Amino acid sequence: MTVAPRPQWRENVAMLVPILLVPDLGPDREDLAAYEARAGYRALRRALEGPASAVLEAVDAARLRGRGGAAFPAAVKWRIAAAAPARPKFVVANGGEHEPGSEKDKFLVARRPHAVLEGLLLACFATGADQGVLYLIGDMAEQIAAAEAALEEARAAGLVGADILGSGFSCEIRIHRAPSTYVAGEESAAIDSIEGGPGKPRKKPPYPGESGIDGRPTTVNNVETLAHVPFIVREGALAYRALGTDESPGTMLFTLPAEVAHPGVHEVPFGTTWRELIDGVGGGVRDGRAIRAVHPALSAGFVDAEHLDVPIAHETLRPLGSSPGCGGVRLVLDGDDVVARLLEVARFFMAEQCGQCPPCRMETNQFVHVLQAVQGGKGPGFDAQIRKVADFARKKGNCSLIEMAAAPILSALDVFATELATAAGGGA
Ligand SMILES: Cc1cc2nc3c(=O)[nH]c(=O)nc-3n(C[C@H](O)[C@H](O)[C@H](O)COP(=O)(O)O)c2cc1C
Structure with a gap:
């Protein structure tokens, strides 16, 4: 598909409240010394002196929500995993970012790998997990190199492995190279890939918190979600909630x-x-x-x-x-061909659906067909057709790609009602 050209990463010099993107660090990977110079691993050191439940309570009080798109409260997931008695237990840091227009996870892993690693270690400690997996796409050479280097530094400093910092807490971290597909970023697909499968979403329940990697309790969080945790543990939930809004802190x-x-x-x-x-x-x-x-x-x-x-x-x-989704912002500007832009979105989902679920195949194909008809000026009744297809398909997939594909198209029926009706030849 055609998407906007990949933007150049740029530090936000105008940033008001740096948690993740501290300015003036230069364009390179932040190494262990640089990370520690700005209080890196202080949260982990402090956490390991107290009970694991204190980390969970801090994340709960901070009302941290997932940054992978669904905004699920992190503490809810962590509680389920913490309550599960089975060992081994896993936490997956999901860096399988494949959405056109979104670069933030690739940025974090390439440039701030220790922030992700510290967040992953804190999540493992809080949930009682002894295995962390940094889930990256196999062709992300820069990210894999940065993560490997950070992991090596952390291991040499006693921050990863057996008896971390003499605390009695042991945690192994490894990097998994995932297939380069959109669905491989979905949490059950990630688990499938880690187990050696093709990386396709699985039917739920069971949810990963109950039965994930090798049937063991597994928490999957986006890498950005995890990178927020060191600040929360170090500075406190109130400091975190002082930023953002009540329901969307930080x-x-x-x-x-x-x-x-x-x-x-x-x-x-x-x-x-x-x-x-x-x-x-x-x-x-x-x-x-x-x-x-x-x-x-x-x-x-x-x-x-x-x-x-x-x-x-x-x-x-x-x-x-x-x-807010995953924050991969795209703009529709005056003069843009709205139908062409919608087709671009619809074609992406049609191409990226994994083919397992017939309703998802049908829906994503139908959206493209209906929008093509609108583009050709032959789209009377397009509004009803799109709504009918989306209604039929809703909740019928192994994963939520089926709803994700429908959300932009359904909203376009309202936001671009005039443009669509004009293109379709006058009638919705
Ligand atoms: C098709 C599809 C693709 C997804 N891709 C990603 C992804 O690349 N990265 C990610 O963190 N979450 C992705 N997700 C969401 C994950 O399933 C999961 O909700 C997320 O990793 C949980 O992390 P969070 O709670 O910290 O946001 C995807 C979901 C779907 C349905």
Whole structure:
């Protein structure tokens, strides 16, 4: 598929509240000495002096939500895993980022691998896991090299392996190389790949927390989610909740597209408005064109330009039929061919669905067919057709790709109602 050119990573010099993207660190991988110089591994050292439950309580009190797209409360998942008696127990740091327009996980692993590693170790400690897996895509050479180097440094410093820092807590961490597909980032697909399978989503239940890798309790978290944990443990839940909003605490990484003056990965607190993010942090649209809509992530609903002053948070975007998603922001600008942009999204999901679930195959194919008809000016009834297909397919897949593919198209029916009706030849 054609997507916006991969943006260059750029440190956010205008950042207000650095948790993950500390400025002035230079363009290279942050090594152990540099990470420790900015309080790195202090959270782990402190945590290991107390009970594992204290870490879980801090993450719960911080109301940390997943950054992999679904915004699930981390502590809820961790509690299930912590309560499971079986050993071995696993935590997977999901860095299988494959969504066009999203670069933040690749950025974190390549440039701040110790923050991810410390978060992963804290999650293992909190859930009683003795095995951590850093899940990366096999062709991510830069990320794999950075993770391997960080792991080696951490192991040499006694931060990974047996009896970490003499605390009695032992935890092995390894890197898994996943297939380069979108679905391989889904948590049960990740487990399948780690077990040696093709990396396709599995039917749930059982959920990974009960039965994951080799049937053992497994917690899967996005690498960004984990990278927030050291700050929470070190500075406290209240300091974390002082940032962001009540329901969406803390900061989030957003990847801004090539159309803005400063594309790349930026960290802002939740509650920042779209206008502040795009015009303030991102420097505005390069060619001065007006924004028609914001697409917070490929699988999120579109946000009409009339809502550019809405603060970015789960609770403010939900009523608009959208979400922060994984923060791989795309822009629809005045003059863009809306139907072509929608087809690009629909074709991505059609190509990336794994073929296991007939309703998902049907839905993603139908979206493309209906939008092609609209593009050809032969789309009367497209609105009803799209809604019918999405209604039929909902919840009928092994994973939520079936809902993720529908979200942007359904929201487009409202946000781009005029453009779609015009293209279709007058009638929805
Ligand atoms: C098709 C599909 C692809 C996904 N890709 C990713 C991914 O690349 N990275 C990720 O962290 N989560 C991905 N997820 C979400 C994971 O299933 C899971 O919810 C997430 O890793 C949990 O982490 P979090 O709770 O910290 O967000 C994907 C989900 C689906 C349905």
